[in-house]
Amino acid sequence: MTRVGVYPGSFDPITKGHEDLIHRSLAFVDKLVVAVAVNVSKQPLFTLDERVALIKQTARDTAIDVRAFDGLLVDFARSVGATVIVRGLRAVSDFEYEFQMALMNRTLAPKLETVFLVPAFDLTYLSSSLVREVARFGGDVSALVHPAVQQALRQKLGK
Numbered sequence: 001m002t003r004v005g006v007y008p009g010s011f012d013p014i015t016k017g018h019e020d021l022i023h024r025s026l027a028f029v030d031k032l033v034v035a036v037a038v039n040v041s042k043q044p045l046f047t048l049d050e051r052v053a054l055i056k057q058t059a060r061d062t063a064i065d066v067r068a069f070d071g072l073l074v075d076f077a078r079s080v081g082a083t084v085i086v087r088g089l090r091a092v093s094d095f096e097y098e099f100q101m102a103l104m105n106r107t108l109a110p111k112l113e114t115v116f117l118v119p120a121f122d123l124t125y126l127s128s129s130l131v132r133e134v135a136r137f138g139g140d141v142s143a144l145v146h147p148a149v150q151q152a153l154r155q156k157l158g159k
């Protein structure tokens with residue numbers, strides 16, 4: 001049986017923290033669908049197509065598929081045959097939101113399990129919003145994102 005996992009998020013943009021979780025997930029799923037949310041409540045810096053393209057450039061593995069999704073995550077997960085939702089937990093501050101989401105998703109789809117992964121220690125402080133902020137003010141993000149993302153940030157922000 002092929003075990004399919006779905007790793008949802010805004011990925012605005014993908015960071016080394018996301019990359020780390022993607023590769024950790026492959027230890028327990030045969031196929032991982034990285035699911036990029038169309039409807040991000042926050043106004044994203046990168047368009048949906050740009051966010052998808054950047055993930056494809058950074059996470060190259062035949063076991064990884066990158067897809068955009070609109071609507072409920074549980075419906076998307078069902079449509080790709082996923083049995084597991086993967087989310088990262090960096091700090092206690094993530095917990096409340098993640099716990100709410102996991103329980104809501106369980107209410108909507110009882111058989112879909114949410115699995116939380118802890119990123120590499122040196123990436124626990126990392127978030128897309130911090131990366132955007134550092135890049136916006138011309139800071140060095142080379143340790144935080146793939147070179148393709150660094151270049152895309154430079155182009156987007158004119159730095």
Ligand code: PNS
Nearest residue numbers: 008009010011037071072073074101104
């Ligand atoms: O990277 P993010 O912004 O923390 O990702 C949040 C995301 C996209 C996973 C979440 O907002 C989501 O699943 N949105 C899809 C709509 C949905 O299913 N909402 C109910 C989940 S409780």
